[in-house]
Structure formats: C-alpha cells, structure tokens
Amino acid sequence: MKIKQLLIVTLTILSLSLPVVQGQEILTPIPFNEVTLEDNFWLPRLHTQKEVLVPFALDKTKPAVENLQRTANFLKGIPDELPFPHRFVSSDLYKVMEGAAYLLKLERDPELEKEMDRIIDIISEAQQEDGYNYESHITGVARHDVNGMGERPYSYVVHSHELYNMGHMYEGAIAYYQATGKDKWLRVAEANARHINKVFFEGDPNYNDGKPVNQAPGHQEIELALVKLFRVTGDSLYLDMAKKFIDIRGVTYRPEGEGTMSPEYAQQHLPVREQTKAVGHAVRATYLYSGMADVSVYTQDPSLRPALDSIWHNIVDTRMHITGGLGAVHGIEGFGPEYDLPNKEAFDETCAAVGNVFFNHRMFLMEKDGKYMDVAEVALLNNVLAGVNLEGNRFFYLNPLEADGIKPFNHGMRGRSPWFGTACCPSNLARLIPQVPGLMYATTQNEIYCSFYAGSTTTLTLEKGNVHLKQTTEYPFSETIRWEVTPEKEGQPFTMHLRIPTWTGNQFVPGELYSYINAAPSGWTVKVNGKETKADLRKGFAIIDRTWKKGDVVELTLPMPLRYSKAIEQVVANKGRICLTRGPLVYAAEGVDNNDRLPNVFITDMSGLFNISTYSDGLMNRIPKIEVPAWEKKPAGNKEISLVLLPYYAWNNRNDGSMMVWFPESDTVQPYVDRYMATHGKYKALEASHTYQGDNLVAVADNVVPSSSSDKRIQRWTSWGKQGKDQWITITLDKPTNIQSVSVYWFDDGRGTKVPQEWSLEYEQENEWKTFPLYLTDAYNVFKDQFNMVHPGRQIITDKVRLLMKPQPEHAVGILEINIEEIK
Structure with missing residues (x-):
C-alpha cells in the first residue's frame, strides 16, 4: 500500500479505535503545519530560523x-x-x-x-x-x-x-x-x-x-x-x-558503575513503572518520560501514569529552576540532589529545556490539564529561547542564572558559542522553534483547547463542522488575547477551553519550589462579544460552552503586574533572594545596562512599582525593559539606584558581561565583590617543560581573559625554542579539589606558534600520574578564540593536574589562560 493511502487509513483507524482513553476522549494536537503564525514574537523567529539558523546549522x-x-x-x-x-x-x-x-x-x-x-x-x-x-x-x-x-x-x-x-x-x-x-x-x-x-x-x-x-x-x-x-x-x-x-x-x-555507567544515569535503575523521582542525565530522562506518556495514550496503558505523575511532581517540587531549566548538576548533565539548584554553577542544558517542553506538552495531551502547558511555556519562553541569540547564529549549551562575565561557563566560553563539538543544543533549537505552532491548539470531537498564545490563524475540524479561529495578541508582552470565531455552520455548539496560566495566581510556575511574595491573584477576565462572561475554571482552563455564530469574538485578559518570587527554604542558593517576573517571563539584570554594578545590588522595595519601556536599537528593538528601585552595595556606604532588567531569554546579545536572576533582599546576603581586584596567582604552583624567555608561565593563571587566540596585548606562555617537541604544564592546586572542569585558551599567532596537534590531561593520585577520564561527549578540542573545556567522566579529587601537548610539526605551542573549576 502506498504511503499516502496508508496515511488515510491510519487517520481513520485512529479516529475509530482510539477515541477514548480511560473514559475520556483523546486530545489531539493540531500539527504545526495547520496553524499560521501572524504575530510579532514568533513569526520573526521563524524568519530568523529560515534565513540564519537552519542554513548556518546545515553548513556546520x-x-x-x-x-x-x-x-x-x-x-x-x-x-x-x-x-x-x-x-x-x-x-x-x-x-x-x-x-x-x-x-x-x-x-x-x-x-x-x-x-x-x-x-x-x-x-x-x-x-x-x-x-x-x-x-x-x-x-x-x-x-x-x-x-x-x-x-x-x-x-x-x-x-x-x-x-x-x-x-x-x-x-x-x-x-x-x-x-x-x-x-x-x-x-x-x-x-x-x-x-x-x-x-x-x-x-x-x-x-x-x-x-x-x-x-x-x-x-x-x-x-x-x-x-x-x-x-x-x-x-x-x-x-x-x-x-x-x-x-x-x-x-x-542495568549498568554497574559510577558516573555515566551508574544505573541512574540513563534511568535504568528500576523498571519505569517503579520509578518515582527524576534522576540521571536530564535530556535522556525527559525523552524517556515523553515516550512513556505517548505510549500510555496510544496503547491505552494506564499503568504508566502513576510513575509519570510522581516524576513530574518530583521535578516541579524539588528539581526545576524558575526558568524551566532542568539538570542543574555538572558531571552528569543532570538531576542532582533534591533542592540543589545553584545559580552561577547551574548546568541547565538547552536540550533539557527542550525535553521539558516535549514532556509537558505530552502530559497535557494525556491529562487535559493546563498546568503542564504552564511548565512547557515557562521552559520555552525562558530557558529554550535563551539558548540561541537574537541573530540566530550563536548558542548556549549551559544556561546559568548568574554570570560574572569573567569565568567561562558555556563549554569554554564566557558567553555564546558559534557551535559546539557536541552540537545537540543548536540542532535541537533548529527543530523545536518551528514546531511552536503545534503547541497552540488541541481538540476532541466537540472541544477546542487553546493551550498556547500567539497571533495566528487556523481551521479546526470538529464533529459538527469546521471552526476558523483568528487569534490576535502581543503575548507574552501583552495582557490581552483575542479570538475571532467563525464556525462553518451557524449555531454550531462546541466548547472553548482557554488556558489560565499558573502565573496569574499565587505562584509563577506549578510546584512547591516558588511562590509570590506579593501574592494577590491578578484577576483574569473573559469577554464574549464585548460582554464579560463568567467562565468556570477547570484543570487550568476557563470553559466557554455555548452555541456559536459567525463573527463571535472572545477576549481573554491576563493582567501582568510585576511579581517577586521567593524559593522554598530548602533551596540554599536562593536564601534571602528574590526573582522578578512579569507574565510568563523571568527578568534578569545585565551589567551592560547597570554600569557593571553586578553582583553588588540588592532589592528591598517589593511593592511592585516599576517603569516599563522598550529597547529601540538593533537586535534588542521592541524588547521590553523594566526599571525598579534598588540599592548598590559599596564599602563607603550603600547607594540607591534604578535597576534595569530585561527578559532572561534576551541576555548576552550585546556582550559577555555579568547577569543576575536572583537578587539579595538586603546587603547582608552576600559579601561585597570587588570586580577590579587583582587575582593573579590563582594556583599554588606552576611548572612547565619549557618556557620561552620572552614569555611568562604565570600568564596561564592570571585571570586575564583574552579577546582572541592572537591577543598579543596580554602575557602568554609559549614553547618557542622547542618547536615540534612535546610539552607539558603541571598545575599544583591549593588543596585536593573535586574537579568540575578544565579549560584551556590556546595562543595562536598564525605563524610560528599554533594550536597543538593534540592534547590531553593527567592527574596525580598517590604520587602516580593517571589518565584523566573524559566525559563521554567531551573531546580535547583545539578551537581558537575560546576556552576548550573538558569534564571528568567520573569523580576526580586531586591537587595536581598535568596538561600534555603535542605541537604541530615545526611549530611552538602557546597558552593564554587555564581555568580549573571545582565542584562545590
């Protein structure tokens, strides 16, 4: 049978044999190709995908x-x-x-x-x-x-x-x-x-x-x-x-071992129906949970649902950043202990946020509950969108909630990277963003679920006739969503379900982790043909059940005051700190907007007063920015300031500077940080096989970040004079250290000194040098103009690390900076 004929048969089979699962009709998503975007938020991103991101990624x-x-x-x-x-x-x-x-x-x-x-x-x-x-x-x-x-x-x-x-x-x-x-x-x-x-x-x-x-x-x-x-x-x-x-x-x-061979790493520690908590590699986990939800629906297997429900609650109650980020822990790129949600050290791989969207969209389709789309929306609008710059050609692998603008965090970069040796994140962004129209609507025989908001048009097929919908909105910046409803038949009965997000109530996102300090509900309203209508709220949806005629207009208003959130006490990283949100967006402060004051700022006024305006230049054009009263902590006395914030997804589009999401409530939460204090000599001792007399070995440890691999304005170490001969550098740390990562920024002048042909690491244990076990997706890269970062494949605690280098024939090798990060 030909594929097209088979497809027709398939759709008939699905409509006849799978109308009900556990006593309820299957909720069928409207595919991306049946919804036409017409808005100012997502449609420009699709143009960027087509003109920049996908051609760029195909080339890569x-x-x-x-x-x-x-x-x-x-x-x-x-x-x-x-x-x-x-x-x-x-x-x-x-x-x-x-x-x-x-x-x-x-x-x-x-x-x-x-x-x-x-x-x-x-x-x-x-x-x-x-x-x-x-x-x-x-x-x-x-x-x-x-x-x-x-x-x-x-x-x-x-x-x-x-x-x-x-x-x-x-x-x-x-x-x-x-x-x-x-x-x-x-x-x-x-x-x-x-x-x-x-x-x-x-x-x-x-x-x-x-x-x-x-x-x-x-x-x-x-x-x-x-x-x-x-x-x-x-x-x-x-x-x-x-x-x-x-x-x-x-x-x-079931694998036996530690790290990437532990049974928890790929969720192989228990049969899936016995699993109750999110463990291991976060991307693997969310893909598994997505598959479990699909199989539960299409095989009519209710036995998977208790595990999915328990795992979902474990995530939103104990293991999810407020941005929707998952997998906070380095080393396994995954879930750590409950409530372990660091800010600066957060991993939160972009792919894990993509998986969070997939998982929660499927949970929504299975349970018809808006809370799952609330999580998907937060993950998509915050963590996922942060993963690619506004131009569409530079990316985040990791998505921290704080950055100092000095230390690299993004696989060796202080900011975004044009690509990665492990390029799962850019390619995942290439495929997810065009699918956004497919998140917007779902139907049963006589119900329309409006699950995601964006200006668009679509025609939906219901049991008693087609319904054309035109949605108009400036969401997620605007409070109003408007639908023009055109049923195929005059006087056609059906029910519209309008999602009322969790952020309109007492907390920003479902779960026990976060709650508003200023918790008064925002008071959403629904109007039909200009008249306010009482709509029952059921499982996160406002219900409008009526007989419809051509020209009916539905208007949903979701007020967007500025909200201040706090985290549950168990989240140690956020004790005494607050996070600001408006609508479905998390807001962050960048050093570039705030005279490089971060992290020495704190907020005491949580009355909700704010000024909102928009950026007007370049890629930031039309993106909202918020100003709130705050304080700058200074040794000579605190200074009142106006703090500028922007949506988290838009940070790091102008420079690789500092950024904060969680702000201290007082000047006692964290000590004053002098960003200009000299920080030379960050290691106890350095030793090299050879150092050219015109260079300085201390250069690899002076915390001076190069502008490029050919940066000659700063000190460097090279092996000039020993061209073509293998080299090594030994770093002695102050104390035995639990190694999180090692990063090398190569010097390459394009002439006599070039990036090495290859390199590797060793560590000392019991007076013996041992091979550094590389994390399974890492490689010893020799990329120019960025840090080349590797992670251990299992726990390594040592006070000595040795870098081994094989130069290119007849060339010297050079280094501008080496960073060794510790798991704290």
Missing part, C-alpha cells in the same frame, strides 16, 4: 554529510577516505533537517528542498541492505573507539547512540514527508525500524549471534520517534516496539 553539519557520503561510497566499493569515527554526529544533521522540513511546510523553498533531497539520497545510499545505519560500524572505523561504540553493531547500546541516532532520523523523515509528501526518507526510516525490531526482539543471525538484543537504548529518543512513525504510517509494529523498549528499561539490563 557538513562533516556529518561527508561521513554519510564516505559510508555510501564504502558500500558501493568506490575508493574514498573512511569516515571519522563518531557516535552521534549524524543525529545533529537529522535534527537540523527536521527543522528545515518544518520550514519548508511553512514556506516552500526550491533550493532548500533540492539540498534536502541531495542529502536524503546520500542517507539512503549509506544504509545497508538489511536496514542498518551507523557509519562507524559499517565502515569499521568504530575500532578506533571501541570503548564508545563497542566491538560490533549493537554491542554497546548503553553509549553507542545507534538507536538514538535513528530516533532523530525517524523524526526528520516524518517531518519531511509531512512537509513535501516525498516518502523516500520515510522508507529508509521504516526499513531501519523493521531491522531494529528483528535484531532486538526477534533475533537476526547477522547480529548478536542470532539472539535478540532485548536491551533499551542508553540515550532515549527512539521511543517517542517510533510513536510518531506509528501515527504517520498506521503500522502498529512501531507502537509495539516503543512499548517494548519502555517495558524492558531497567529490567533486561
């Missing part, structure tokens, strides 16, 4: 395309270089292609479509006849990284990313089929899914000695992708596979 993922082409040539016997060994570089390409597909649906682009077709041809040719896709094992280069990929296909599922990559390929293929109607990539995805089913659940003589692998992936993603594949093809095999992968997690395999 060219190495992945080259790897696939070399694999295709290998399979065809065409002489070529072998691909470089890598576990997940192809997944970044698939995510960017998924984002490009969404944009093609919104606006056809022959050139982009032509490029997509070219890459899809390569992907198809790089697939084995049996459906297997994994460049490193197909070509044999996995032998160079057996510890990361295993000796043979599917022999190291816990970290090889073989199934993770395919999950992202499925999602990209589905999006491209929906956008263009072309099914070549979809057929590649289906061939791989059938291959995986055979190898993992039936047994294939060419894999694992013919025995079913029967192991869940170390990095979840394929589960939710298989549900999507089921929904677009109607083939129940894929839904069955998704359920099996979820059912066997923590049952058929």
Whole structure:
C-alpha cells in the first residue's frame, strides 16, 4: 500500500479505535503545519530560523554529510577516505533537517528542498541492505573507539547512540514527508525500524549471534520517534516496539558503575513503572518520560501514569529552576540532589529545556490539564529561547542564572558559542522553534483547547463542522488575547477551553519550589462579544460552552503586574533572594545596562512599582525593559539606584558581561565583590617543560581573559625554542579539589606558534600520574578564540593536574589562560 493511502487509513483507524482513553476522549494536537503564525514574537523567529539558523546549522553539519557520503561510497566499493569515527554526529544533521522540513511546510523553498533531497539520497545510499545505519560500524572505523561504540553493531547500546541516532532520523523523515509528501526518507526510516525490531526482539543471525538484543537504548529518543512513525504510517509494529523498549528499561539490563555507567544515569535503575523521582542525565530522562506518556495514550496503558505523575511532581517540587531549566548538576548533565539548584554553577542544558517542553506538552495531551502547558511555556519562553541569540547564529549549551562575565561557563566560553563539538543544543533549537505552532491548539470531537498564545490563524475540524479561529495578541508582552470565531455552520455548539496560566495566581510556575511574595491573584477576565462572561475554571482552563455564530469574538485578559518570587527554604542558593517576573517571563539584570554594578545590588522595595519601556536599537528593538528601585552595595556606604532588567531569554546579545536572576533582599546576603581586584596567582604552583624567555608561565593563571587566540596585548606562555617537541604544564592546586572542569585558551599567532596537534590531561593520585577520564561527549578540542573545556567522566579529587601537548610539526605551542573549576 502506498504511503499516502496508508496515511488515510491510519487517520481513520485512529479516529475509530482510539477515541477514548480511560473514559475520556483523546486530545489531539493540531500539527504545526495547520496553524499560521501572524504575530510579532514568533513569526520573526521563524524568519530568523529560515534565513540564519537552519542554513548556518546545515553548513556546520557538513562533516556529518561527508561521513554519510564516505559510508555510501564504502558500500558501493568506490575508493574514498573512511569516515571519522563518531557516535552521534549524524543525529545533529537529522535534527537540523527536521527543522528545515518544518520550514519548508511553512514556506516552500526550491533550493532548500533540492539540498534536502541531495542529502536524503546520500542517507539512503549509506544504509545497508538489511536496514542498518551507523557509519562507524559499517565502515569499521568504530575500532578506533571501541570503548564508545563497542566491538560490533549493537554491542554497546548503553553509549553507542545507534538507536538514538535513528530516533532523530525517524523524526526528520516524518517531518519531511509531512512537509513535501516525498516518502523516500520515510522508507529508509521504516526499513531501519523493521531491522531494529528483528535484531532486538526477534533475533537476526547477522547480529548478536542470532539472539535478540532485548536491551533499551542508553540515550532515549527512539521511543517517542517510533510513536510518531506509528501515527504517520498506521503500522502498529512501531507502537509495539516503543512499548517494548519502555517495558524492558531497567529490567533486561542495568549498568554497574559510577558516573555515566551508574544505573541512574540513563534511568535504568528500576523498571519505569517503579520509578518515582527524576534522576540521571536530564535530556535522556525527559525523552524517556515523553515516550512513556505517548505510549500510555496510544496503547491505552494506564499503568504508566502513576510513575509519570510522581516524576513530574518530583521535578516541579524539588528539581526545576524558575526558568524551566532542568539538570542543574555538572558531571552528569543532570538531576542532582533534591533542592540543589545553584545559580552561577547551574548546568541547565538547552536540550533539557527542550525535553521539558516535549514532556509537558505530552502530559497535557494525556491529562487535559493546563498546568503542564504552564511548565512547557515557562521552559520555552525562558530557558529554550535563551539558548540561541537574537541573530540566530550563536548558542548556549549551559544556561546559568548568574554570570560574572569573567569565568567561562558555556563549554569554554564566557558567553555564546558559534557551535559546539557536541552540537545537540543548536540542532535541537533548529527543530523545536518551528514546531511552536503545534503547541497552540488541541481538540476532541466537540472541544477546542487553546493551550498556547500567539497571533495566528487556523481551521479546526470538529464533529459538527469546521471552526476558523483568528487569534490576535502581543503575548507574552501583552495582557490581552483575542479570538475571532467563525464556525462553518451557524449555531454550531462546541466548547472553548482557554488556558489560565499558573502565573496569574499565587505562584509563577506549578510546584512547591516558588511562590509570590506579593501574592494577590491578578484577576483574569473573559469577554464574549464585548460582554464579560463568567467562565468556570477547570484543570487550568476557563470553559466557554455555548452555541456559536459567525463573527463571535472572545477576549481573554491576563493582567501582568510585576511579581517577586521567593524559593522554598530548602533551596540554599536562593536564601534571602528574590526573582522578578512579569507574565510568563523571568527578568534578569545585565551589567551592560547597570554600569557593571553586578553582583553588588540588592532589592528591598517589593511593592511592585516599576517603569516599563522598550529597547529601540538593533537586535534588542521592541524588547521590553523594566526599571525598579534598588540599592548598590559599596564599602563607603550603600547607594540607591534604578535597576534595569530585561527578559532572561534576551541576555548576552550585546556582550559577555555579568547577569543576575536572583537578587539579595538586603546587603547582608552576600559579601561585597570587588570586580577590579587583582587575582593573579590563582594556583599554588606552576611548572612547565619549557618556557620561552620572552614569555611568562604565570600568564596561564592570571585571570586575564583574552579577546582572541592572537591577543598579543596580554602575557602568554609559549614553547618557542622547542618547536615540534612535546610539552607539558603541571598545575599544583591549593588543596585536593573535586574537579568540575578544565579549560584551556590556546595562543595562536598564525605563524610560528599554533594550536597543538593534540592534547590531553593527567592527574596525580598517590604520587602516580593517571589518565584523566573524559566525559563521554567531551573531546580535547583545539578551537581558537575560546576556552576548550573538558569534564571528568567520573569523580576526580586531586591537587595536581598535568596538561600534555603535542605541537604541530615545526611549530611552538602557546597558552593564554587555564581555568580549573571545582565542584562545590
């Protein structure tokens, strides 16, 4: 049966066989391609995606395309270089292609479509006849990284990313089929899914000695992708596979070890139905929970719901930053102890916030409860959007809630980076933002759920006729959302559900972590045809049940006073501190707006008085800024000031300066910080194999941040005079230190001194030098003009670290700065 015919059958099957789950109709999301954006907030972002982010990201993922082409040539016997060994570089390409597909649906682009077709041809040719896709094992280069990929296909599922990559390929293929109607990539995805089913659940003589692998992936993603594949093809095999992968997690395999091999790291410590708390790697976790919610709905399996409910509460009650950020802890990029929510040291990977949106949107669809969309909205408008600059070409991997503008935090950068060695975050942004229209509406047979607000138009299909909606709003800056309602039939009965966000009540976001200090409810109102209407509030939605006629107008007002939030006492990092929000947006202060006064500011006036205006220049144009009375702490006496704040998502678009989200309530909360105090000699001792007489070894430890790798205005260390010879630097710390990260800023003058050919780290333990265990997604990069940061793959406590360098032939190697951060 052809795919298009199968799709029609599928939609019929879904409408007939899955109308009810646990006694309620399924809530069906309206897909992104059926909602047209017409606003000033999201529509410009889609233009930025199309004109900047996706082309930029496609260019950055060219190495992945080259790897696939070399694999295709290998399979065809065409002489070529072998691909470089890598576990997940192809997944970044698939995510960017998924984002490009969404944009093609919104606006056809022959050139982009032509490029997509070219890459899809390569992907198809790089697939084995049996459906297997994994460049490193197909070509044999996995032998160079057996510890990361295993000796043979599917022999190291816990970290090889073989199934993770395919999950992202499925999602990209589905999006491209929906956008263009072309099914070549979809057929590649289906061939791989059938291959995986055979190898993992039936047994294939060419894999694992013919025995079913029967192991869940170390990095979840394929589960939710298989549900999507089921929904677009109607083939129940894929839904069955998704359920099996979820059912066997923590049952058929549990890793033993620490760090990335701990059973909690990939949520393999217990069967999923017995899990009650969010643990381990935050991205893996949210992808798992998303898949569990999908499987629960589409298999009508209520047994997954208690675990999902418990995990969701554990997140919002103990483990989520007020920005919607998840995974606060370095080292595992994940969930630490309950209430461990640091500000400056927060990890909060952009991908984890993306996962938070996916998870909560699915929970909303499962439970018809607006509180889940409240969390999704906060995560999207704050943490997710902060992950990319307003221009669309520089990114955050980490999203702290405070920065000093001096120390690097973003994988070696003080601010945003143009790309990352592990590029999951930029590629996730490329695919999520175009999907925002798909968050806005959901329907049952006779109900419309308005779940996310943005100026737009759509036509929805209900049991008794279509309904056209035109939504007009300047949300999230404006208080009013207006709908023009045009039913297909005059006098058509249906119910509209308008989401009333949690932030209109006594707290900013659901959960027990945060509450307003000035907690009076803001008093939302609903009007129909200009007349205020009493609307019942049920599960976070205002209900309007009536008979509708053409020309009806609904107006929802959500007042947006300035709110001051406090955190629960258990969050030690925020004791004596407050956070300011307005509507769904968290506000932050940047040094660039406040004469570099941060962090020496505090706020005592919480009356809610504020002045609001907008920026008028460049990329910041039309973004609101708020001014509130505050104080600057000074040694000679405190000074009253006006503190300027901007939406958190818009910070770090002008410079790499300081930023704060949580502000002290008094001058006793934190000591005065002299930002201009000399900080030379941050290590106990330094030793090098060789130092050129015109340079200074102390330069690597003077806390002077370079402007570029060729910065000659500051001191540096080089090995000039020993060109081409291996070098080392030993750093002795003041005390045994729990290492969080090590960062190196290379000097490269483009002539005699260049970045090294390669480098590595050792640490001393019991008077013996040992190899530094690298975190599984890190690499010893030699990027110019930024810090190159690595993290340990397990706990390392030491007072000596040695940096080993192999220069390029006939060149010296040089360093401008080395940072070693401690887990506190």
